[in-house]
Amino acid sequence: DAGVIQSPRHEVTEMGQEVTLRCKPISGHDYLFWYRQTMMRGLELLIYFNNNVPIDDSGMPEDRFSAKMPNASFSTLKIQPSEPRDSAVYFCASSAEPQPQHFGDGTRLSIL
Amino acid sequence: GEDVEQSLFLSVREGDSSVINCTYTDSSSTYLYWYKQEPGAGLQLLTYIFSNMDMKQDQRLTVLLNKKDKHLSLRIADTQTGDSAIYFCAERGYQKVTFGTGTKLQVIP
Numbered sequence: 001d002a003g004v005i006q007s008p009r010h011e012v013t014e015m016g017q018e019v020t021l022r023c024k025p026i027s028g029h030d031y032l033f034w035y036r037q038t039m040m041r042g043l044e045l046l047i048y049f050n051n052n053v054p055i056d057d058s059g060m061p062e063d064r065f066s067a068k069m070p071n072a073s074f075s076t077l078k079i080q081p082s083e084p085r086d087s088a089v090y091f092c093a094s095s096a097e098p099q100p101q102h103f104g105d106g107t108r109l110s111i112l
Numbered sequence: 113g114e115d116v117e118q119s120l121f122l123s124v125r126e127g128d129s130s131v132i133n134c135t136y137t138d139s140s141s142t143y144l145y146w147y148k149q150e151p152g153a154g155l156q157l158l159t160y161i162f163s164n165m166d167m168k169q170d171q172r173l174t175v176l177l178n179k180k181d182k183h184l185s186l187r188i189a190d191t192q193t194g195d196s197a198i199y200f201c202a203e204r205g206y207q208k209v210t211f212g213t214g215t216k217l218q219v220i221p
Contacts, residue, residue, distance in 0.1 A: 105154045
């Protein structure tokens, strides 16, 4: 079975640019999560969706961050404009309750 | 809010047993999980335990749960260099999974 697929795996861009991270959850999973991982703050939940609807976005750091899930097989996390402090590894995970979350391999984002 | 705590670092010799500990605060936890993260990769589910269980064994892995003390442990028998990674404890409460900060396991050959 295909796992959670994230793209790109690595992204390097200059501050001020728009960044779009993509995620394809496991087929049949109705929950999708976006996390950010940094050395300083560890693993942070940014937002999660249930049946394509955002349920809790309290972890989204600023209005510069937005996430969408237009259908059950695709989600995006967008940062506009990007800043150097947004540099982190961003993970997408999906689950079919009450099963555990399955994680993608992450997008390593560097903002110069 | 819910909190999950782990020690940051553990070093063991190859062949010894490793014990990684975790404490949590949510008394309504239903499932507790252990994930492994290798460098450059995502979190991989290792094992999980339902909150009404005390112990679960899966090959070299043993999970112990003390629900009264809200304490979870992961024992890895015969630790190998390939077990070097960061191990995350997580608990599932009401509609939410909370992750710990992760314990970096270093296995010395």
